[in-house]
Amino acid sequence: MLQLRQASDFFSSGPGSGKGTQCANIVQHFGFTHLSAGDLLRAEIKSGSENGTMIQNMIKEGKIVPSEVTIKLLQKAIQESGNDKFLIDGFPRNEENRAAFEAVTKIEPEFVLFFDCSEEEMERRLLSRNQGREDDNIETIRKRFKVFLESSLPVIEYYNSKEKVRKIDAGKPVEEVFEAVKVIFTSNSEKATV
Ligand SMILES: Nc1ncnc2c1ncn2[C@@H]1O[C@H](COP(=O)(O)OP(=O)(O)OP(=O)(O)O)[C@@H](O)[C@H]1O
Ligand SMILES: Nc1ccn([C@@H]2O[C@H](COP(=O)(O)O)[C@@H](O)[C@H]2O)c(=O)n1
C-alpha cells in the first residue's frame, strides 16, 4: 500500500464549533499533522516578532490577518512537520487566504471539513472555554461571527461547488461528533491508498 499524494485537508467552521477538539482526535487516529492557523498566529505574537502587535490587534478585533503573514507561518510548519498529511485548522478564513495559499503552495485540499453548529451553542462553548484567549469575550465573539458569515462562509460555498465539503452536525457531544468525523476520514483514506 502506498500513499501517493501529499494530502491536505482544510477545516474551516465557525468559532467554537469544536475544530481544535476534533483535530486532536484526528491526529491520534489518522496520523495527520495538525496545523492551526490561529495557534501559529498566537505563537508569533508570543515570539516577539515584528508582526506581533499587528496580529494581536487583529485577533482582538476578530479580523483576518493578511494572508502573506499566515501563509508564511503555515509553509514553515508544513516544511518542519516531516509529514505528508496535514489538517489545516481555521483556514482558509476568506477568499484571499484560499487563493493565496493555493497559488503559493500549489496544494489543493482533498476535502474541506465543515462543522455545522448554531451560534448559541458556539457562543456558550467559547464563553466557557477558559483557556485565557483574548478573543473569548462577548464583544470579540460577536465580531468573529460576523466575519465568519461575511468572509468565511463564501469560501465554504466555493468548495461546496467543487464537491469538496464534508458537513458534520457539530452540535452533538464530542464523542458523537468524532464518530461522524471517523466515517469521513476512513472512507477518504481508503480512496487515497492504492
Ligand atoms: N461537541 C462539543 N460539545 C461540547 N463542548 C465542546 C464540543 N466540542 C468542543 N467543545 C468545547 O468547546 C470549546 C471550543 O472548542 P474548540 O476550541 O475545539 O473550538 P474551535 O472550533 O477550535 O474554536 P476557535 O475557532 O475559537 O479556535 C472548548 O472548551 C471545547 O472543550
Ligand atoms: N486563517 C486565519 C486564522 C485565524 N486568524 C485570526 O486568529 C483568530 C483565532 O483563530 P482560531 O482559528 O484560533 O479561532 C481569528 O479570529 C483571526 O483573528 C486569521 O487571521 N486567519
Ligand SMILES: [Mg+2]
Ligand atoms: Mg481552535
